[in-house]
Amino acid sequence: MNNEYISFHHLSKKFQNDLVLKDISAVLHRGEILGFLGPSGAGKTTTIKILTGQLLPTSGEAKVLGKRCQDIDESIYEQIGIVTDQSGIYERLSVYDNLKYFARLLNVPLKDIDPLLRRIGLYDHRKKPAGRLSKGQTQRLILARAILHRPKVLFLDEPTSGLDPTTALEIHRMLLELKESGMAIFLTTHNMEEASKLCDHVALLNEGTIVEYGTPESICLKYNTLKRYRVRLQDGSRHELEQSEETSRKLAGWISQNVIETIHSCEPTLETVFLTVTGRTLS
Numbered sequence: 012m013n014n015e016y017i018s019f020h021h022l023s024k025k026f027q028n029d030l031v032l033k034d035i036s037a038v039l040h041r042g043e044i045l046g047f048l049g050p051s052g053a054g055k056t057t058t059i060k061i062l063t064g065q066l067l068p069t070s071g072e073a074k075v076l077g078k079r080c081q082d083i084d085e086s087i088y089e090q091i092g093i094v095t096d097q098s099g100i101y102e103r104l105s106v107y108d109n110l111k112y113f114a115r116l117l118n119v120p121l122k123d124i125d126p127l128l129r130r131i132g133l134y135d136h137r138k139k140p141a142g143r144l145s146k147g148q149t150q151r152l153i154l155a156r157a158i159l160h161r162p163k164v165l166f167l168d169e170p171t172s173g174l175d176p177t178t179a180l181e182i183h184r185m186l187l188e189l190k191e192s193g194m195a196i197f198l199t200t201h202n203m204e205e206a207s208k209l210c211d212h213v214a215l216l217n218e219g220t221i222v223e224y225g226t227p228e229s230i231c232l233k234y235n236t237l238k239r240y241r242v243r244l245q246d247g248s249r250h251e252l253e254q255s256e257e258t259s260r261k262l263a264g265w266i267s268q269n270v271i272e273t274i275h276s277c278e279p280t281l282e283t284v285f286l287t288v289t290g291r292t293l294s
């Protein structure tokens with residue numbers, strides 16, 4: 012197997028007569044994060060279910076760690092981790108015992124549990140029943156369970172949805188650490204900022220079709236047809252200017268007078284690109 016940890020080509024999925032994935036393709040390598048972005052019903056979870064062997068595609072080919080998804084058996088779960096809202100956490104068991112249960116299932120030494128609990132910020136809560144954790148703590152426990160066996164590939168379905176910004180940031184930090192360690196992460200999200208910050212590549216999914224695929228920067232730059240600048244001068248005035256000869260003269264004048272306090276170029280965001288391409292918002 013090479014560094015291509017996930018690949019799918021011309022993947023389609025039909026439920027009865029409803030074609031919910033239409034000829035989608037993407038590749039994810041070791042140590043990369045791929046963001047799968049789209050509004051509710053776009054087909055994100057269906058894609059994860061196909062890649063993790065829970066659903067069969069109607070056509071096309073998908074491989075995870077070199078194995079065709081049609082041929083996936085239980086052994087793949089030793090090498091992949093999955094975080095979805097169907098958490099599989101046992102509410103009456105303590106945080107520690109939840110991880111102990113999964114450690115035994117996955118042949119992970121019990122000594123690995125405490126360092127992971129420390130790393131994920133749940134060590135002080137290890138004796139608490141999982142049912143009494145806050146939403147953010149529960150999400151961290153679900154993530155801890157998914158990475159306990161150090162999988163090569165991690166699937167995350169909306170990992171920070173509904174979390175407070177601080178917990179979301181902590182989870183982002185952990186995901187970047189996991190990526191650095193070589194894990195390939197397949198992430199679905201509605202959150203464009205999250206995607207821009209974390210993902211090496213993103214696929215914008217709309218009604219089962221990938222409408223854009225690339226690095227967040229390249230996608231935004233592609234739609235940066237109307238270049239604009241936002242300027243704030245020292246007298247407090249604000250100016251939004253389209254790129255033109257007149258704007259260049261104005262900017263040059265302000266620069267020579269040394270009166271510019273801040274200047275920003277207004278590139279499109281993934282959110283505005285999505286709106287441009289589909290006429291829809293992501294949320």
Ligand SMILES: Nc1ncnc2c1ncn2[C@@H]1O[C@H](COP(=O)(O)OP(=O)(O)OP(=O)(O)O)[C@@H](O)[C@H]1O
Pocket residue numbers: 026029031049050051052053054055056057058
């Ligand atoms: N088992 C199923 N049978 C029939 N239709 C299904 C089934 N599972 C999903 N669908 C349909 O497929 C489409 C894509 O659903 P999917 O759950 O993949 O969307 P999603 O992008 O993950 O949405 P969300 O962000 O709300 O989770 C939806 O129209 C959904 O109703």
